[in-house]
């Protein structure tokens with residue numbers, strides 16, 4: 001067989017079995033498709049109005065089974081036993097999902113790690129341009145998915161400015177702080193952030209069962225002495241940790257530890273792995289906070305290994321190679337992935353001026369949803 005004929009296979013059904021069928025597609029490979037899957041995903045199973053599946057597979061009287069199935073033009077045509085229904089399944093659709101492939105996700109982008117010298121090249125976006133321009137919003141969210149850290153400039157000097165900016169990305173996600181929080185020095189602080197002390201690198205509210213995803217910090221004033229913002233990319237550190245300390249990486253990515261956060265009216269608790277992996281096994285983030293780590297309830301002999309690994313990683317996070325330092329300016333909003341970027345603050349002199357940040361959160365899933373809607377047409381083209 002010459003090369004030309006091997007690439008010119010006419011798609012054809014080769015076998016109808018009890019639970020599914022085999023079809024040879026134009027790549028010359030025989031693929032198996034289950035009858036339930038074919039029937040459930042018949043193009044007629046979906047409503048273009050609601051954009052949801054309208055077919056109810058739970059109420060089929062018998063297991064779906066093909067009476068006949070053959071290729072006609074660019075579709076696989078199946079006449080079903082018992083039901084009197086005919087499915088016309090486009091062949092290119094079968095090629096896309098053959099072998100159990102997932103739907104392509106435009107928000108599943110490769111992360112780019114960044115290091116201490118990142119500040120001058122941090123992606124920056126002007127708030128009024130984000131409000132006015134859909135393409136700017138898509139570029140902003142893409143930068144968040146890839147780098148996990150952006151700066152929005154030209155923020156309105158108002159409480160509403162923060163909410164308006166966050167809502168460009170998704171719904172504001174409340175926490176036990178409420179729908180927003182103010183970071184300034186408090187007389188009776190309920191949180192280290194509300195003092196002028198140094199704040200070690202951490203991710204926020206790890207004690208929530210589902211910690212908030214994207215953090216917005218709108219700087220309304222910053223004229224104090226000190227108080228440099230500190231940020232490090234958890235993906236950069238954890239990827240290097242994986243190479244430097246594979247055993248430690250395994251412990252921190254596989255074993256969950258408890259976190260807590262309590263005061264008079266709340267007592268949040270959860271378990272998280274310090275290093276988070278995505279569906280590809282790549283590092284997608286961190287959960288770490290010394291001031292909210294609860295009593296480690298692992299086997300005490302496991303702690304012989306876990307604690308040193310935890311400390312090795314914690315020290316690595318603070319290496320100069322990773323630590324981006326800068327002073328926030330009034331009118332800027334720092335936007336970062338709270339599951340990926342660790343943040344902290346140097347101590348400052350509370351009497352030397354004003355330091356006032358207002359913050360809120362949006363969940364990661366909301367951000368990805370908004371991005372997909374901005375850059376793709378989804379399954380139901382108009």
Ligand SMILES: [Fe+2]
Nearest residue numbers: 193203204343
């Ligand atoms: Fe924080």
